Amino acid sequence: MRSRILQMAALVSVLAGGCGPKTTNIDIVNDDGKSVMALDYRDFDKAASEMIQSMVSSGALKKQGGGRYVVATGRIVNDTMQRIDTDQLMAKIEEELLNSGQAVMTSAVGSGTDKLIHETRELRDSEEFDQNTIAKRNTLIAPDLTISGKIFQRNLAYDKKRQQVEYYFQLKLSDATSGLRYWQKESLIGKRGSNKSVAW
Amino acid sequence: MKSLIILCVTLMLFGVGCGPKSADQRVHVRSGLSGSSLGNNIVTKPIRGVFEWLAGAGIVVDEAVMNRNNSAGLPQLFITGHNTSSKTKRFRYKVEWLDADGLVIGTRASVWQPMSAMGKSGFQIKSVSPRPEAVNFRMDTRKWE
Numbered sequence: 001m002r003s004r005i006l007q008m009a010a011l012v013s014v015l016a017g018g019c020g021p022k023t024t025n026i027d028i029v030n031d032d033g034k035s036v037m038a039l040d041y042r043d044f045d046k047a048a049s050e051m052i053q054s055m056v057s058s059g060a061l062k063k064q065g066g067g068r069y070v071v072a073t074g075r076i077v078n079d080t081m082q083r084i085d086t087d088q089l090m091a092k093i094e095e096e097l098l099n100s101g102q103a104v105m106t107s108a109v110g111s112g113t114d115k116l117i118h119e120t121r122e123l124r125d126s127e128e129f130d131q132n133t134i135a136k137r138n139t140l141i142a143p144d145l146t147i148s149g150k151i152f153q154r155n156l157a158y159d160k161k162r163q164q165v166e167y168y169f170q171l172k173l174s175d176a177t178s179g180l181r182y183w184q185k186e187s188l189i190g191k192r193g194s195n196k197s198v199a200w
Numbered sequence: 201m202k203s204l205i206i207l208c209v210t211l212m213l214f215g216v217g218c219g220p221k222s223a224d225q226r227v228h229v230r231s232g233l234s235g236s237s238l239g240n241n242i243v244t245k246p247i248r249g250v251f252e253w254l255a256g257a258g259i260v261v262d263e264a265v266m267n268r269n270n271s272a273g274l275p276q277l278f279i280t281g282h283n284t285s286s287k288t289k290r291f292r293y294k295v296e297w298l299d300a301d302g303l304v305i306g307t308r309a310s311v312w313q314p315m316s317a318m319g320k321s322g323f324q325i326k327s328v329s330p331r332p333e334a335v336n337f338r339m340d341t342r343k344w345e
Contacts (some may be wrong), residue, residue: 030312032345045311052309053328059271092308099307100330102272 037165037197038082039189047169047187048092055093060173061102061145062183070102072110072143074174079152080167086111086151089169093147108140143176158192176178224264227279227339233259233291257285261342266337275334279325283317290316290344295327297334301314305331314344 026033055061063069073094076086094112097103107114107195117140123129149171156164172184222229261281270276275297283289292312297305304310309330316322329337 029218030342032342034345042312045308046313049309049313052330054306055269056330057272057274057276057328062272096308096330098275101332 035191035193037163037191037193039084039167041082041088041169043189044088044092047189048089048096050187051089051093051169051171052096053186054185055171055173055183056096056102058093058098058183061097061100067145068101069103070141071097071145071147071173072106072108073112074110074146074148076111076148076171077150077152079150081153081155084151089151090147093171103145106141106143110146111144145182146172146174146176148172157195161195162192162193163197165193167191222261224261226337227261227264229259229261229341230343232343233289233341236339258283258289259291260284264339271330274332275329275337277325277327277329277337277339278324279327279339281325282322284320288316288318290314291341292344293325293339293340293341295325295337296333297329298336298338299333300335301340302336305329305334307331309343312342 028041061069061071075092076090078084078086090111094105098105105112108117121135123134124131149169151170152168154166154168156166158164167189169187169189170184172181174181222234258279260283261279263278263280265278265280266275267278268275275303276307277295279293290312294310294312296310297307299305307330309328315323315325327339
């Protein structure tokens with residue numbers, strides 16, 4: 001009888017003890033967690049930091065005669081095997097461009113378009129809206145500069161047990177009027193790990 | 201032989217931690233990365249590996265220079281240092297920018313960045329503040345996980 005009770009207690013403790021690892025919040029300020037083969041937030045932070053520092057110090061955003069350039073975000077191509085929202089990279093860069101005081105971003109065109117800007121203009125004939133509160137024609141500002149880029153991935157066999165995955169982040173800043181490119185940068189993140197790890 | 205061991209132990213006790221880890225108080229080189237200058241000592245040279253292990257040879261920061269000499273006139277930092285160890289040292293660093301009140305300016309550029317310094321070689325770190333209001337900085341280091 002006693003041994004039966006002990007067996008039951010042991011079974012209950014195993015079942016109730018939780019078989020899976022404990023869930024914890026990540027310390028995103030000082031994350032010393034292991035690297036993963038796929039792109040994680042630390043990789044985007046690193047790439048964005050390099051891009052921001054290079055772009056703002058290049059002088060490409062310094063407008064002759066003062067003032068700020070209007071910058072639009074174009075297409076950032078995701079050519080990796082992962083499902084990436086490229087805003088993970090661009091939102092950080094746009095935020096710093098705005099905070100640097102060197103540029104203003106536009107939501108009128110580009111990948112960061114705010115549909116409401118255009119939808120509110122479609123209310124010009126509506127009798128439900130005070131027409132004086134609706135944006136007039138010729139009020140949107142076209143961008144001076146555009147940012148576009150690409151994130152791509154290369155998978156290589158390193159040895160029999162390991163693979164090498166290379167992630168390339170490429171951005172370029174071009175003049176919307178002349179088409180001339182004023183700045184560009186590539187940031188590389190390389191990882192080596194087990195063949196069993198899946199990099200997507 | 202016994203006296204040699206005593207001499208080595210004495211050198212070890214007095215020598216460890218004497219070398220400057222950072223010439224600038226704003227740069228914090230954490231233990232495990234920092235080193236002493238025992239590595240090139242004539243007494244310690246033949247057993248450098250042991251002394252490096254005992255004395256913790258590694259990263260030493262020689263100079264930190266801050267200026268605004270870039271095309272955009274933004275604050276930038278140049279760190280010059282060297283690796284006293286004979287092995288490549290990999291570490292991470294983070295530069296935080298401070299405003300006139302000494303408060304940290306939160307920027308997306310202040311993240312842990314990887315750095316690698318080859319054995320017995322110098323290294324340089326460059327960091328640019330995206331905010332013009334930065335007037336000072338602080339830098340921290342940690343081991344490459």
